[in-house]
Amino acid sequence: MQGLLHLKKNEAVGLNYEEFEGDQISDYKQQLLKLMKKDALNIGDTVLSSGTKSDYYIDAKMVTLSPDGAYFTAKILFNMLKEENFDAIGGMTIGADPIVGAFAVISHLENKPIRTFIVRKEPKQHGKHKWIEGPIHNDDKIVVIDDVTTSGSSLLKAINIIKEQTNCEIIKTITLVDRLQNGKENLRKEGYDLISIFSRDDLFRE
Numbered sequence: 001m002q003g004l005l006h007l008k009k010n011e012a013v014g015l016n017y018e019e020f021e022g023d024q025i026s027d028y029k030q031q032l033l034k035l036m037k038k039d040a041l042n043i044g045d046t047v048l049s050s051g052t053k054s055d056y057y058i059d060a061k062m063v064t065l066s067p068d069g070a071y072f073t074a075k076i077l078f079n080m081l082k083e084e085n086f087d088a089i090g091g092m093t094i095g096a097d098p099i100v101g102a103f104a105v106i107s108h109l110e111n112k113p114i115r116t117f118i119v120r121k122e123p124k125q126h127g128k129h130k131w132i133e134g135p136i137h138n139d140d141k142i143v144v145i146d147d148v149t150t151s152g153s154s155l156l157k158a159i160n161i162i163k164e165q166t167n168c169e170i171i172k173t174i175t176l177v178d179r180l181q182n183g184k185e186n187l188r189k190e191g192y193d194l195i196s197i198f199s200r201d202d203l204f205r206e
Contacts, residue, residue, distance in 0.1 A: 025079045032072040033202060035063045036177070041203050050151045058177055058203070060147035064098040073176065074102035076197060077145070078110060086171055087140035090117030090132075092158040095147035099176070100134075115140075119158040131165050140168045149175040149194065152183035156190060177203065 039062045046057040063069035077099070081089070090100050100116035107114040117134030124130050136142070144162070146155050155173055162168055173187055178196035187194045 025076060028072045028075050032069065032076065033198060035069050036198065037203055039063050048150055050153055052150065058148045060095065060176055061098060064147055070098055070102035073099055074106040077103055077174070078106050081143060082112065084171065085141060086143055088115040088117055088136050089143040089145055090119060090134060090136065091145040092119045092154045093121060095154065096145050099145055099147060119161050131161050136166065136168065138166050141171050142168045143172045143174060144170055145174050147176045148179065149183040150179045150181045152186040152194065155187060159192070
């Protein structure tokens with residue numbers, strides 16, 4: 001099987017490449033979910049960044065900053081977006097940081113290089129005083145990403161900064177995990193459809 005992973009499309013004699021690739025992504029998603037359950041899901045009382053109290057916490061960066069987690073996340077995202085016409089992907093620091101770094105590398109390896117960017121929580125205090133780091137262009141079509149979404153406030157803050165600082169067109173909003181606490185509804189009110197790779201229910205499902 002390992003050898004098949006390195007087959008080019010025109011070398012996969014007798015193999016339906018699209019089906020093979022689809023099976024790969026499905027396997028990556030299952031592997032990523034196992035990592036999220038094992039390393040990111042913490043049971044216990046906590047206060048979220050939104051200020052709300054919860055009896056569990058999802059520390060997604062324990063996965064997105066790991067070698068396997070970064071790879072699986074980026075491959076799944078790339079597969080989700082490979083038919084989309086867009087120029088860059090990014091989001092609010094720090095949840096988006098490891099995701100977009102891995103995505104940039106995967107997009108290069110897949111011969112479809114996509115630029116990435118990071119939105120600051122406040123402007124840089126020196127230099128050009130930028131809100132947005134990375135090679136984003138003023139009229140790009142972009143995807144906004146986050147690792148965990150509760151109310152959607154982080155995604156909406158990133159979107160508002162992007163709209164204030166650029167003329168970019170936001171074509172998709174994606175989160176690694178939707179906690180199912182009105183984030184999707186809040187984004188929809190602003191005209192954006194939130195796509196999630198996993199939901200809270202996936203992490204708690206046996």
